[in-house]
Amino acid sequence: MTIQIEIDKDKLLYLFEQGVLCAADFRCLNGESKQAVSQLCLTNCAKRLQIKTCTIPISVYKQTH
Template identity: 50%
Template sequence: MKTTGNKHIRVEIATATLLPLLAGGQVCAADLRCLDGESKQHLRRLCIQSCAAPLREPVGLAKAPEPVGAV
């Protein structure tokens, strides 16, 4: 199968599928083009969520070890 030029594929993707792809860096929002304003707003929110998630995790705080003999 021979491909020429810059082809585009129109697809729909579930939020639950897109969010981990954004968070993991497999997909960049700049690579996507929203077809309507509502989708664009939703994509913005997903980008913010994916960028903010690591900031919510405590840094350098290890779980305290269980005391010896604790039940």
């Protein structure tokens, strides 16, 4: 059984940010929604990349690369 719902884009972004929902968990019913979800995924990914810090010391990185 499937359930069709409508959700505010800010709420959807929040769920992505919290890691409780992934775009692979559902399918979009039209092209406009698919585009909006893709943009939200990219926005969330960009935010995560900005806050991620490198934990490997440079000297160790240089030795392995």
